[in-house]
Amino acid sequence: ILNVEQSPQSLHVQEGDSTNFTCSFPSSNFYALHWYRWETAKSPEALFVMTLNGDEKKKGRISATLNTKEGYSYLYIKGSQPEDSATYLCAFRRRAAGNKLTFGGGTRVLVKP
């Protein structure tokens, strides 16, 4: 069974505060980890694709780190703004398993003004 877990399931953040949350995945047969930002009724927006242990990626105020040996990735939001409110999804791609992504349940972030 291939489990991708995200925690917490939801969190409330005060505007201006920084926050982070976790994606855990199997450490064996790692190939890639994807992060998406998703607002309901819209297309999930691709944030990052990470492939190497120790990778750090940044897009504006959002950044992510990757530890393939222990099987986790952190997503950070610096100085949260109301427009950051969304569900953040991570998806794991296993080596030799084609292109299919296995998604976690998401972390729902609500930024309060």
Next chain:
Amino acid sequence: EAGVTQFPSHSVIEKGQTVTLRCDPISGHDNLYWYRRVMGKEIKFLLHFVKESKQDESGMPNNRFLAERTGGTYSTLKVQPAELEDSGVYFCASSRGGTVVYEQYFGPGTRLTVT
């Protein structure tokens, strides 16, 4: 460039009826994927096309689901006959071909309700 588009955005049908969902990928993307999110659960993989060929259909739930991608452009996903448990959001995604790990770009989904 235009993103992945899906039609319709919503569909409400009765149990036993047939529904066909359409996906237009980003132009030039050889890879096309279907995923599904049932209420309260994770997004799950259904199948993967490379051009017009089915590369991986390991996630298709049963033979009531038929996906096609004639000509390697747009794709359709037909559910016949629909059951209550088929309700959910059906996402389509596309990506470039090749050995590099490319992002998969998602459409907004089709929300299917079976009553």
